[in-house]
Amino acid sequence: MSENRIAIMAVGGAGCRIIQKFTALDAAKKFRLLALDSDIEALRNSGVPEENWIQAGRLLRSGRGCGGDLIAGQQALANERKLLNTVLSGTDVLIIVAGLGGGLATGGLPVILGVAAKMHITTAVLVTLPFAMEGFQRRQISDEKIKNDLLPIADAVIALPNDLLFSAMEAETPVAEAFAKSDEEISRSLFAVATVLGGANLFNADFAAFTGVLKRRHSLCALGTAMVTDGDEAASAAMDELLASPLLGGPETLDNADAVTFSLIGGPELSMGRARAVLDLCSRQINPDFEKKILLGAAADTDFSGRIQLTALAVRYLDNPVKSEPAAGKYSFRRNNASRSGDSGEQLALPNLDIVEKGIMENTTPIMLDGEDLDVPTFIRRGLVIETGK
Ligand SMILES: Nc1nc2c(ncn2[C@@H]2O[C@H](COP(=O)(O)OP(=O)(O)OP(=O)(O)O)[C@@H](O)[C@H]2O)c(=O)[nH]1
Ligand SMILES: [Mg+2]
Structure with missing residues (x-):
């Protein structure tokens, strides 16, 4: 496979910082590098040429980040499907690098993966997991995202807990230095992953074996x-x-x-x-x-x-393989087979929905299908313009 059919896409602030280190490697020039964020500053700092920037949600975010709000991250990406389609055409393998725990990447990754899946692009996702000190909730949301929205669509998910950084570094290492060091490490690993997935191997470790280790398995790496x-x-x-x-x-x-x-x-x-x-x-x-x-x-x-x-x-x-479809159970319909089991005209029972007290959309977990948020009205998801006659 020619290397320019492999695209490496940085998503969000952490992704952009990691790819910036990656651009410093000699071998980086072989790959098509893309940077995606709603935050224009992050794109500027990515080291990726401007023509390969994807500024998500220009109108919604006006060049700013999502401030940790993953619904905003998801909305920023929701209208960019067409653009992603164009940018990714001709790509065989997409490797995404990002940090989970913020808004843009955590909310937006499923949308990107959904587009790639429809285009039959093989996807590998390299994500960092938030530090414990960032709070239990961020970590929990990240874990759920991986399990419910990334694993069912991606071919490989490599989840790296950021906490591992501290286990090997001196306690007095300045935070900025610790991040820079980790970004360098991750960028080198990114290259190793891209090489394995690109198929330029002398022996063993081919693509199928590599994804076989990671596909549909919730794991920590x-x-x-x-x-x-x-x-x-x-x-x-x-x-x-x-x-x-x-x-x-x-x-x-x-x-x-x-x-x-x-x-x-x-x-x-x-x-x-x-x-x-x-x-x-x-x-x-x-x-x-x-x-x-x-x-x-x-x-x-x-x-x-x-x-x-x-x-x-x-x-x-962490657990057994995940099915290659969005998480079933909580949002799936159950058959009401009390009296009419086996009958093709069976009545479907509504699932037991959780009660969310703060309004319908606020702080709820989005219902995702193939990377699309089903809470977003169809006309918005499809990018349809409604003629008002004015
Ligand atoms: N390893 C590493 N992790 C980082 C770095 N910067 C941030 N993180 C982690 O990545 C998570 C997400 O942060 P960002 O990438 O800045 O978030 P984002 O996706 O841009 O989302 P918003 O800024 O909210 O729009 C954080 O919670 C941190 O755990 C970095 O430079 N290196
Ligand atoms: Mg950001």
């Missing part, structure tokens, strides 16, 4: 990356650096994972012997007493001449 000079010491140097990665959360994360993928990217001169040596070390790092999936893969890239990048993605499953 941890990432470790290392960049070392190719040479005799490369394998052990890469492993040492990887284990000290701030987003990995320590070597025990690998042992506690249900599945681990290791991907290695080297220059065109990368020998099979070196690749094997590094990946053998990776397998040995995992305690053989634990039964888990291990996926190893290597790829060559001209921009990595003389260097080796090693990335580990440790996946911990």
Whole structure:
């Protein structure tokens, strides 16, 4: 697959900051980079060329962010479906990077994924989860979003808890520095994911295997990356650096994972012997007493001449696979089969709807179907202009 059929889209403030670090990597120029936000400042800081900006909800938000309001985020995206269709045409794989917990990305991601799904684009979503100190509610909303609206549509969801940052950094590390470091780590992982999904692999870890680990599974992920000079010491140097990665959360994360993928990217001169040596070390790092999936893969890239990048993605499953349809149950219709079961003319019973005391739309969880909010009137969702005759 040619790399420009892979688009990497940053969504919201965190996404834009991460992609800004990504643009600093030599290899970034191979991919089509897009930045989406309602906040014009975030787009300006993304490092993505202006022609690839998608400023969502111009009229609704007037160039500002959504201030943590995910309904506003969803509305900002609701009218941009046509634009997204145009921007994404010709794309085979879409990789989205964002931080959950704010308004624009948390509310808007399902809309973007819905458009991509209709266009049969394969999607992988790399999201950070809010810090515990940001409040329990933000974390809970983010978890629900993943489970109900992202997992059923996306091909892979990689959820990285931001708290892992603190587990590996000195307590006195300034917050801005901690974020910058994490953004750098995430941008390197983004490259590893894009390489695996792009199919430029020398062996193993192909696209199907990678998404097989993550598809429809609600999980927490941890990432470790290392960049070392190719040479005799490369394998052990890469492993040492990887284990000290701030987003990995320590070597025990690998042992506690249900599945681990290791991907290695080297220059065109990368020998099979070196690749094997590094990946053998990776397998040995995992305690053989634990039964888990291990996926190893290597790829060559001209921009990595003389260097080796090693990335580990440790996946911990939280529950069973999610069905590939929006969350059933709460909003689905139940059959009233008290007296007429088996009859094709069965009466459908309304679900037990929760009572929300603060009005209909305020602070409620939107009812989503294929990334569309069913609470938004059809004429708005379809972008129809109603002639008033004036
Ligand atoms: N790793 C990382 N996480 C970040 C960064 N900035 C913000 N976050 C996290 O991402 C979450 C969402 O923040 P933003 O991306 O700013 O939110 P947004 O989607 O732009 O939404 P609004 O600003 O409300 O419109 C926050 O709750 C933080 O947990 C960053 O630079 N790096
Ligand atoms: Mg923002």
